Amino acid sequence: MIIEFPVMPSLGVVHRYRMGYFAFSNNNLAIRKRCAAEIGMYDSEASTSEDVDICFRAVRSPTWVLCREVDMTIRHKARKNLGAMMRQLWGWGIKLGRPYAKTGVTGVYLHWVDSVRHTITRHVEIEPFPWLVCAFVTDYHVAHALLLVAAVLAVLGHLWSAALIAVLAVPFLWRALRDVRQAGLGPWETVELAGVHYLANLTFITAAVIGGLRCGVLLLPASVFPPHRPTVAPPE
Amino acid sequence: MTHRPATTHRRTRLATERTHAPPDDDLRGRRITTTAETLGSRLLFALPAARSTALRLVQGLAVLLSGVGPFGRMFHEVYAFGLRTVVARLRRHAGVHSIYGCGSFFDGGCLYGHSDIDFIIVLGESAPRSEGVHYEVGRTYERVRRFFPFLGRWDEKAANLIFLDEVQAGFPLLDSFRVRMKQGRLVRLWGEPFPIDLGPARVTTGEIFSECDALVRTALVTGEPQSHSQLFWKRLFTKLQAAAQSIELTEVVEKIRAESGRLFGTHPDRALFFQWAAPERLCTSFLRLVAAFPAEVRRREEGVTLRFTVEDADGTASGAHASVQLAAPRASVEAVLHAAAVEPTHQRLLAPVPLGLMPQLFYFPADRSMLCAEIGGGAYGSIRRLLQAMRRHGAAGDALLVRAEGIVFVVSHQDTYTDVVPLHPLVHANVYAWIDGKADCTMPRSLYDEQTAEASRCAGALATMYARHEGWVPKASVPCVYREDDLDTIGNAFSMLRSLAIVSEPRSYLVTTTAIVDHYARRYPAIRPFLADLLADFRFHRGLVDRRPAAPNLYRCLHQFMRQALTGATTIELDDHHQGLAISVGIITRNRATDLRQALASLERLTRRPDEVVVVDNGSTDGTRAVIEESASRLPIRYVFLAEPSIPRARNLVIEHASHEVIAFTDDDCAVDPEWLTGVERGFMRADNIGIVGGWVLHWPAQEPTMVDTYYGLFHHNKL
Numbered sequence: 001m002i003i004e005f006p007v008m009p010s011l012g013v014v015h016r017y018r019m020g021y022f023a024f025s026n027n028n029l030a031i032r033k034r035c036a037a038e039i040g041m042y043d044s045e046a047s048t049s050e051d052v053d054i055c056f057r058a059v060r061s062p063t064w065v066l067c068r069e070v071d072m073t074i075r076h077k078a079r080k081n082l083g084a085m086m087r088q089l090w091g092w093g094i095k096l097g098r099p100y101a102k103t104g105v106t107g108v109y110l111h112w113v114d115s116v117r118h119t120i121t122r123h124v125e126i127e128p129f130p131w132l133v134c135a136f137v138t139d140y141h142v143a144h145a146l147l148l149v150a151a152v153l154a155v156l157g158h159l160w161s162a163a164l165i166a167v168l169a170v171p172f173l174w175r176a177l178r179d180v181r182q183a184g185l186g187p188w189e190t191v192e193l194a195g196v197h198y199l200a201n202l203t204f205i206t207a208a209v210i211g212g213l214r215c216g217v218l219l220l221p222a223s224v225f226p227p228h229r230p231t232v233a234p235p236e
Numbered sequence: 237m238t239h240r241p242a243t244t245h246r247r248t249r250l251a252t253e254r255t256h257a258p259p260d261d262d263l264r265g266r267r268i269t270t271t272a273e274t275l276g277s278r279l280l281f282a283l284p285a286a287r288s289t290a291l292r293l294v295q296g297l298a299v300l301l302s303g304v305g306p307f308g309r310m311f312h313e314v315y316a317f318g319l320r321t322v323v324a325r326l327r328r329h330a331g332v333h334s335i336y337g338c339g340s341f342f343d344g345g346c347l348y349g350h351s352d353i354d355f356i357i358v359l360g361e362s363a364p365r366s367e368g369v370h371y372e373v374g375r376t377y378e379r380v381r382r383f384f385p386f387l388g389r390w391d392e393k394a395a396n397l398i399f400l401d402e403v404q405a406g407f408p409l410l411d412s413f414r415v416r417m418k419q420g421r422l423v424r425l426w427g428e429p430f431p432i433d434l435g436p437a438r439v440t441t442g443e444i445f446s447e448c449d450a451l452v453r454t455a456l457v458t459g460e461p462q463s464h465s466q467l468f469w470k471r472l473f474t475k476l477q478a479a480a481q482s483i484e485l486t487e488v489v490e491k492i493r494a495e496s497g498r499l500f501g502t503h504p505d506r507a508l509f510f511q512w513a514a515p516e517r518l519c520t521s522f523l524r525l526v527a528a529f530p531a532e533v534r535r536r537e538e539g540v541t542l543r544f545t546v547e548d549a550d551g552t553a554s555g556a557h558a559s560v561q562l563a564a565p566r567a568s569v570e571a572v573l574h575a576a577a578v579e580p581t582h583q584r585l586l587a588p589v590p591l592g593l594m595p596q597l598f599y600f601p602a603d604r605s606m607l608c609a610e611i612g613g614g615a616y617g618s619i620r621r622l623l624q625a626m627r628r629h630g631a632a633g634d635a636l637l638v639r640a641e642g643i644v645f646v647v648s649h650q651d652t653y654t655d656v657v658p659l660h661p662l663v664h665a666n667v668y669a670w671i672d673g674k675a676d677c678t679m680p681r682s683l684y685d686e687q688t689a690e691a692s693r694c695a696g697a698l699a700t701m702y703a704r705h706e707g708w709v710p711k712a713s714v715p716c717v718y719r720e721d722d723l724d725t726i727g728n729a730f731s732m733l734r735s736l737a738i739v740s741e742p743r744s745y746l747v748t749t750t751a752i753v754d755h756y757a758r759r760y761p762a763i764r765p766f767l768a769d770l771l772a773d774f775r776f777h778r779g780l781v782d783r784r785p786a787a788p789n790l791y792r793c794l795h796q797f798m799r800q801a802l803t804g805a806t807t808i809e810l811d812d813h814h815q816g817l818a819i820s821v822g823i824i825t826r827n828r829a830t831d832l833r834q835a836l837a838s839l840e841r842l843t844r845r846p847d848e849v850v851v852v853d854n855g856s857t858d859g860t861r862a863v864i865e866e867s868a869s870r871l872p873i874r875y876v877f878l879a880e881p882s883i884p885r886a887r888n889l890v891i892e893h894a895s896h897e898v899i900a901f902t903d904d905d906c907a908v909d910p911e912w913l914t915g916v917e918r919g920f921m922r923a924d925n926i927g928i929v930g931g932w933v934l935h936w937p938a939q940e941p942t943m944v945d946t947y948y949g950l951f952h953h954n955k956l
Contacts (some may be wrong), residue, residue: 007752017712017714017715018715020426020653021477022761024717024928024930025930026903027901027902027903027905027906027931027933028899028901028902028906028930028931028932028933029901029928029929030819030897030899030900030901030916030919030928030929030930031891031899031900031901031927031929032897032898032920032926032928033891033896033897033898034897034927034929035893035927036891036899039927041883041888041889042884042885042887042891044882044884044885045884046884047882047883048883050883050884050887054928055928055930058927058928059715059716059717060715061666061927062711062882063711064717064926064927064928065709065711065925065926065927065929066717066718066926066927066928066929066930067709067717067718067719067720067919067922067923067926067928067929068717068718068719068919068920068929068930068931069915069916069918069929069930070719070906070915070931070932071784071909071912071914071915071918071931072911072912072915072916072919072930072931073909073911073912073931073932073933073934074902074906074907074908074931074933074934075906075908075909075913075931075936076905076906076933076934076935077831077905077936077938077946078935078936078938078944078945078947078949079944080938080942080944081942081944082944084261084944085944085947085948086769091889097462099868105763127499136525139376140731141706142801151568158833161528166390169307175748177649179950179951183946185946189946193943193946193947193950196944196947197947198941200947200951204333208424209283213245214947223889224951225951226951236540
């Protein structure tokens with residue numbers, strides 16, 4: 001819903017996306033009292049996605065603008081272990097559907113998010129549609145879709161076709177793991193990181209799909225990318 | 237840096253921004269390769285040679301056939317159908333006000349297969365630049381037009397756009413539109429009549445000069461196969477002749493007629509299309525004819541002498557040659573000159589000056605000297621090579637001056653394209669004089685009057701724009717986050733202030749940012765502290781100093797200052813640029829006493845202290861209360877207890893209990909950076925309708941790093 005126009009300066013083209021993605025996190029968000037009062041305060045039902053929800057409402061209001069300040073920086077601690085991480089991601093994902101459903105927007109919004117450029121490069125918007133379908137498709141999703149088809153074919157006994165389709169999924173997986181490869185870690189650590197990355201994505205996306213369906217929207221979030229941030233001084 | 241809502245710095249660019257993209261030929265800089273390009277088109281046009289041959293064949297066939305009885309009629313129908321389709325698709329966009337067409341198709345002199353139709357699309361007030369509707373219009377145009385190659389060169393995808401709201405505000409109207417409209421050469425294809433009065437019905441000298449510049453540019457950037465056809469050049473010569481005729485330059489008209497007769501004889505157009513042309517020779521003779529214009533105008537009309545004083549960092553006059561205080565041109569500019577393999581007869585470094593009297597934001601900023609290369613012969617080849625080198629080696633914002641055949645050009649590289657812009661010897665008389673080492677120049681009286689009137693109208697429009705954006709961010713109709721690029725905003729303001737200093741007496745060339753600030757501080761002594769902080773902030777953004785001045789209201793004051801300075805106010809009234817607002821910090825915590833202690837400790841280190849800290853204890857059972865009480869002596873803490881664990885409710889409680897208008901939330905497992913609240917304050921001070929300010933969440937590494945911790949460090953906090 002809220003987008004920092006994901007435009008490459010070299011492309012110089014602005015897409016007027018009707019559905020964007022969330023930008024501000026609750027642990028670093030400042031709000032004007034009058035704005036909060038006008039848009040109706042935090043939604044007490046939207047636990048863990050209350051930040052997404054309030055930003056969605058502010059951005060859809062006729063007056064209020066969201067602003068990002070470069071100096072406003074915080075440092076956040078990570079979860080201690082894999083279980084805690086997955087619980088956190090599940091919590092984020094499962095409640096993500098509610099703010100989307102609350103906007104009342106309907107239509108089909110399909111976005112292709114390029115894994116290399118980390119930005120939306122293609123999109124389709126069909127507005128006359130009774131429900132909300134909002135998908136940010138990446139290589140990660142394509143790879144899984146192909147693997148799913150391969151599994152179904154294998155079960156049905158079409159082994160060769162299944163193998164062929166599974167092979168087709170490899171380049172997509174390879175691209176999906178590009179950021180992990182570029183992290184500059186040793187071989188074993190890269191494998192370990194890939195595992196964590198994979199599980200995090202799986203948890204978050206599954207949770208978002210389930211949470212979305214519960215609220216009556218079909219929401220498919222993109223797999224997680226390293227964020228674009230301005231370069232700031234290293235921590236003390 | 238990448239967003240495009242209606243921010244002032246984007247809007248103020250309008251004064252000189254090209255309202256149309258340059259033609260998409262081989263010299264049009266980095267081509268915008270979108271994934272929308274099909275594989276087929278990529279394969280088909282992989283080789284420029286194959287592409288140009290194919291184009292030539294198709295065109296040739298059309299030119300030949302259109303002379304044969306029924307085919308002429310057929311091509312007419314094809315053109316008409318294409319025209320209808322383009323118009324029908326464009327008018328579907330809600331923001332389009334009207335569509336105009338121009339070209340020989342409408343006057344009957346059309347050579348089917350060769351002649352183009354130019355489209356000018358007027359966007360109404362509901363589609364200002366900030367809304368980005370023009371990108372969609374551009375894409376539609378591009379998509380439709382590629383199916384109708386006969387409507388013009390089929391790689392020509394650019395449409396000319398006019399934003400009605402900008403013209404109404406006072407920004408200059410596209411010159412080609414104005415001239416054609418006055419001469420009655422524009423055909424309204426769809427929409428309402430153009431609502432704005434274009435002034436006196438007669439075309440002015442300035443408008444014709446701008447037409448000439450456009451022709452020169454076309455002559456230089458148009459590549460094969462057009463440039464190898466005699467017809468292309470003949471059409472250029474004819475257009476130049478018409479331009480000279482419309483301002484009654486009889487000697488020039490005679491010269492062009494004679495030269496044209498010598499070069500092209502009396503062959504019919506269809507035959508000329510197939511005759512091979514030598515672009516190098518024709519371009520040289522074309523440029524010489526263009527250079528004859530100013531001479532006759534100068535003879536005909538008395539001149540106004542403009543005297544400039546040069547101010548650099550010391551306030552001393554240093555003359556045209558770059559002084560030691562100026563940075564050298566970027567290495568990439570030198571690399572371009574080297575790669576182009578042009579051997580300049582002269583190469584000099586000049587102190588940067590505004591180009592002409594109109595406000596200019598592009599090309600040559602203060603503090604860096606401009607490079608001017610003089611080329612002896614072969615202007616066509618050299619400039620094309622320079623463009624190609626600029627496209628490969630140039631960085632965004634690079635520019636250099638080139639003088640060839642007596643005409644000065646700016647070769648520049650912008651974000652998405654490379655371009656060459658001719659500077660007219662009379663309109664940009666100051667640049668010509670500057671290159672020759674003189675600070676004074678003369679301009680014909682009528683041109684001077686026209687340029688100053690235009691410049692002051694433009695300054696007025698800019699002032700209106702600053703006033704409109706002062707303390708208010710116009711809301712875009714698409715969901716977006718607003719981010720101000722302060723370097724750009726201040727840099728643009730400085731560019732405008734430099735331009736302003738050369739149109740008002742005493743005229744000054746301000747070649748460094750220090751000189752700009754000193755100049756205006758002398759003119760408006762009361763706001764000296766504001767200007768000093770503005771300069772300090774600018775220097776921070778350029779990486780010259782480590783700290784920003786503590787001036788949260790600087791941005792709004794800049795708007796107030798520009799609004800008044802641009803209208804030539806004698807005194808300036810500003811708010812206090814140190815003015816801030818009271819901020820409450822809100823923290824929600826639950827059973828994380830150790831983390832909370834660290835979070836509160838980070839609040840104590842803030843350079844801008846919080847006015848209040850509201851901590852909501854969401855039913856903790858550990859030592860949270862004790863931690864808060866311990867910090868209470870060092871921070872103005874207010875403790876609120878909420879037994880029921882609910883984060884949204886706790887946040888609402890913070891908002892209710894906070895005694896100040898702005899509440900900055902952070903969490904108990906976070907540490908804020910010392911400048912955190914400075915950022916919050918600056919964000920809210922920018923405009924009254926900024927409701928939410930957000931920032932960046934960085935990783936706080938654990939003491940014993942695990943893979944999960946590394947993962948958070950690399951991928952954390954990016955929910956899409």
